[in-house]
Amino acid sequence: MSLTLQTLDPRHDPEPSDWEELRTAAGQTVTWRYDLLRAYAWAAQAPVLLTVLRAGGAAVGAVSASLRGVRPRRGVYVTDRDPAGLLDVHAPGNRSQKGWWFTGEPGPERRRELLRGYLRGIRAELGAGWRSMVWREVSPGEPALLPGAVKVRCPTEPLARLATPWSDLDQWYSLLDRARRDSLRRRARSFSADRGLSIEIGPARELVTGTEAAVLRAENDLKHRGGLFPVAPLPFSYLEALVGGDEVMALAYRDAAGRLLGLSLILDHPTWPICFSWGAVLPEDGGRKHLYFDGYVRMVEWSIASGKAGLVLGKGQAEAKRDLGAELVPSSVLAVPL
Template sequence: MVTDVLDPRHDPEPGYWTALREQAGLRADWSWEVLATQAWAARTPQPVTVFREGGRPCGVVSAAWVTGRTRRHRFAGTGRGWFGGLDVRGPGASSQPGWWFAEPGADGGVARLLETYVPAMRAELGPGLRGLLVRQVGETGREAAGGRFRLLRRTEDIAVLDVAGFGSRDDWMNSLARKRKQNLRKIFRTFDADPSVEVRCVPGKEADPVAVAEVLRLNERKHRDVPIVPLPHFTGYLTALLRQPDVVVISYHDTRTGRLLAVATVLDHPARPIARHWGALPPEDGGRAGAYFHFYGEAVRWAIANGRESVVFGKKMQEMKATLGARLVPQYAAAVPLLASRRPT
């Protein structure tokens, strides 16, 4: 097996990358252009590791290399540090695993990750690699991720709304509890009757990344709870992400001024697109009350019209999302210490 450990800041896009993304169903946040732009804006080096057999990719892992040099307000430097750990996570959407294997097994690829990725990265980083934090482990991977000296904890559930059984937005709304249904009907009527708000659902390339970044920064200020990941609202990152062909933007504009009031991005997928970003102006600054719930309805309508099976609405506010019909999918994080033996304990 051949292992390629790539740094998107310096390494060109591999010739096999497009085929790998198609085979693995990796969304727009795995575009090499997007990975490179994100890596330059990151607090940590962002190695992408690809496994190949017979010249064909059979696995890929995205991670952040976290060391004592990592700081919230400092970009990754030229050196990588001698001692640290790998934070294995999806490069953009935190609702998806940061790994894919062509033959994952019944545990979702967790055992293959530990058996294949760990030796490869010890060879790359040396004995200074002292552990892994593996996120987005599903129920089927719990046993493989657990073990002696390891810490396995349930994290925030992922909200997934199945829409394949609905023929319209109204069908979805009518499936909800009476109080929620009445609330949504009022919100939809209010937006429909308001000529000062225009709702658009367009390809990402038609959106203004500067305006989008300004609105998303409002939402980011509410969630300063993860100190090491790159901030997705950098204009350069959004410029690269929005021009990918599999990105959709749902936006709300003031028809009188053209000002962007609220915006969401959707990373498309043949079966399970991800509602990736959301941001909105507060009502006291010209925003509209109920915009988030209206966006939920617009995302459902778009997914049904395009034949998608479900929409992933990510973490946070799980109880509220459950009232909107989402099922909550458990996920776990595993801390895996590494000893000098080069094997996970």
């Protein structure tokens, strides 16, 4: 069946009529909602190219990539596309996901076929000057599925995943090191009994405003600005749309005056929700110590009560997450000269 590509600049091109159907069929989280892709693209440091893969006219997958041109500047994609550059495949605004996905569960050979078709089509679209690609968040076994004769692999931070198959929180506690278990329990009891602190978990739109989320998220983003292509803080418009929707949960800590002291945003999913971001006020600025670890207690409890298969805890703080029982899944960046 022939493969065709529909390439889109989310800043300007309208949403495909079947995009939500495609996103839902592929089990993708809310960060792939088209209005959020548009908000992300307007704030991105390089133009975003979204590609819908169609087999026989039906949408079967998608790939998102940043166009890292030889003249890095905003606004070049539509009117003055760079003649050369590097195609950087990654999920918009979320390091816990891949920048490519498919509907159903295609086997390895079909995945290779689809990605090879993507590569051929994108090279024809961009021109011969676009001579290399970078694939991010590549899992073990995936390099063989990605197109290219020469591949250079660079390990990155692992992805932490915590299965939650238990019926209550005590079953999770029982698996932890005794010192860690005792400290988590003690702090959880202390925070729950503190009348000057409220702790709520529920739909984000009911617990937090876009402005509050943007402030804490920006502070968190500034801690992770390293690397070859540092990620710009997510804009207010993005976070306002994110927390105002139906697919995001929030864990919010507030003081007696109602000030937001800590916030975790969770991208809801039927089986594996993603812990999207954490931000907290520093203790020297009026915040509370140890909210970060207490947050995991609350989120694990929520996951168990909601019948989830587990939580994707994301990247960073790998050793601390392993101490909490998470599996660390190796991840890498794959550079492919074309």
